[in-house]
Amino acid sequence: MPAGAKLDAFAKAPADAPGIAKATVGRPRRRAVATTVGDRFFRDMVASMRNGVLAVTRDGGVAVINDEAYRIFGLTPDAGDIGRPYADVLRVHPDMVRVIASTFELSHLPNRVELRLKSTGRVIGYTLAHIRDETGEVAGAALFFKDLTRVEQLEERERLRDRLAALGEMAAAMAHELKNPLAGIEAMAGLLRRKVSGSPDAQSILKDIINEAKMANSTVVEMLDYVRPVRLERGRTALGPVLQTAVSMAESKAQRGEVGVEVAIPDDLPPIQGDEHQLCQVFTNLLINAFEALGGAGTVRISTTTGVMEGEHAPQGSLAGETPVHVPTVVIQIADDGPGIPPELTDRVFNAFFTTKAQGSGLGLAIVRKIIDAHDGRIDVTTAPGLGTTFTVTLPVCADEWFQ
Ligand SMILES: Nc1ncnc2c1ncn2[C@@H]1O[C@H](COP(=O)(O)OP(=O)(O)OP(=O)(O)O)[C@@H](O)[C@H]1O
Ligand SMILES: [Mg+2]
Numbered sequence: 311m312p313a314g315a316k317l318d319a320f321a322k323a324p325a326d327a328p329g330i331a332k333a334t335v336g337r338p339r340r341r342a343v344a345t346t347v348g349d350r351f352f353r354d355m356v357a358s359m360r361n362g363v364l365a366v367t368r369d370g371g372v373a374v375i376n377d378e379a380y381r382i383f384g385l386t387p388d389a390g391d392i393g394r395p396y397a398d399v400l401r402v403h404p405d406m407v408r409v410i411a412s413t414f415e416l417s418h419l420p421n422r423v424e425l426r427l428k429s430t431g432r433v434i435g436y437t438l439a440h441i442r443d444e445t446g447e448v449a450g451a452a453l454f455f456k457d458l459t460r461v462e463q464l465e466e467r468e469r470l471r472d473r474l475a476a477l478g479e480m481a482a483a484m485a486h487e488l489k490n491p492l493a494g495i496e497a498m499a500g501l502l503r504r505k506v507s508g509s510p511d512a513q514s515i516l517k518d519i520i521n522e523a524k525m526a527n528s529t530v531v532e533m534l535d536y537v538r539p540v541r542l543e544r545g546r547t548a549l550g551p552v553l554q555t556a557v558s559m560a561e562s563k564a565q566r567g568e569v570g571v572e573v574a575i576p577d578d579l580p581p582i583q584g585d586e587h588q589l590c591q592v593f594t595n596l597l598i599n600a601f602e603a604l605g606g607a608g609t610v611r612i613s614t615t616t617g618v619m620e621g622e623h624a625p626q627g628s629l630a631g632e633t634p635v636h637v638p639t640v641v642i643q644i645a646d647d648g649p650g651i652p653p654e655l656t657d658r659v660f661n662a663f664f665t666t667k668a669q670g671s672g673l674g675l676a677i678v679r680k681i682i683d684a685h686d687g688r689i690d691v692t693t694a695p696g697l698g699t700t701f702t703v704t705l706p707v708c709a710d711e712w713f714q
Contacts, residue, residue, distance in 0.1 A: 478537040540684040560597035567606025603648035645700040
């Protein structure tokens with residue numbers, strides 16, 4: 311649908327409809343200008359705005375809604391929405407409906423507020439305004455808003471980088487200090503084991519010591535991996551073979567048991583500019599988690615598609631951050647039909663050292679996120695107890711790869 315379609319519907323609304331009265335008619339002195347130039351110009355302006363615009367009349371009908379608003383709300387543009395109750399049009403966003411409803415009860419409206427839409431997780435920054443008619447009566451309300459989800463993600467990434475920079479040095483130094491004594495314990499316990507070959511009890515204790523030292527050592531190695539700044543060795547990377555290697559690596563590190571692995575990767579999946587080894591680590595960690603969650607029975611599905619995401623780089627010459635560029639992407643999903651993650655834990659799974667496993671270090675997903683961040687990609691998780699877990703990795707495709 312063309313950008314202006316729903317605004318055309320709006321323009322066909324009665325000229326005295328409260329939601330448009332002020333904007334199109336204005337004060338009597340300006341009326342002639344507003345109705346000859348104003349209608350068309352007004353519609354084009356609202357349709358072209360990079361902000362979401364939603365205006366509602368006092369009686370609760372939608373007067374204006376532009377394409378950007380539909381996009382941010384995740385709704386399909388429909389000219390028939392004009393005149394419909396906003397509570398109906400926005401029924402999937404009850405939090406937004408409440409905000410708009412409250413507008414008519416407030417005399418002073420907040421200027422800039424951030425809200426996370428519960429249903430989609432998107433973060434919006436909005437400003438509310440009363441629309442007043444010539445007599446000063448509130449005839450409606452207008453909501454101007456911007457999608458801040460990407461900004462939030464970038465800020466979160468910055469915060470993570472800062473935290474890591476501060477923690478990194480100390481943790482790296484500690485990890486180095488621990489690595490040598492641990493290797494020493496393991497080696498000396500091995501020697502001792504040979505000396506007490508006649509005592510099964512001592513043998514078994516020493517075996518435990520060696521295993522514990524090995525585990526502590528692998529935690530230290532993972533910690534070093536985590537705190538070390540990611541340096542990518544990028545190259546043209548076909549994700550099909552990377553995913554196949556990751557399956558074998560995961561099998562060698564975790565018990566796959568009877569778990570079925572289904573891989574669906576189209577032949578024409580575009581290659582990306584990525585670090586093959588580090589991406590392999592990403593998918594290996596995700597697959598290990600899936601195998602561990604399934605406990606030997608179930609199915610893991612690996613699938614890939616292409617998509618588009620908003621990039622952070624504005625073209626040269628434009629204001630940074632003003633122009634969202636749309637970057638082609640490859641989307642990889644790793645889905646298991648295991649127990650899922652309890653809702654209260656979902657937000658924490660990417661935190662370093664968060665684990666629910668007796669033997670886990672809780673660094674697997676933290677490392678995954680760091681590597682994906684370094685590729686300017688993103689990772690999302692959808693999960694429901696009893697229904698399984700899906701990790702979705704989105705990686706940008708270099709433009710020249712895409713058009714080859
Ligand atoms: N596919 C999954 N299904 C269910 N829970 C999962 C899944 N993937 C991750 N989790 C949860 O997220 C937590 C963190 O995962 P993460 O990989 O970071 O650490 P870990 O697996 O516990 O330890 P390790 O550092 O050895 O990987 C897990 O302990 C588990 O509770
Ligand atoms: Mg793990």
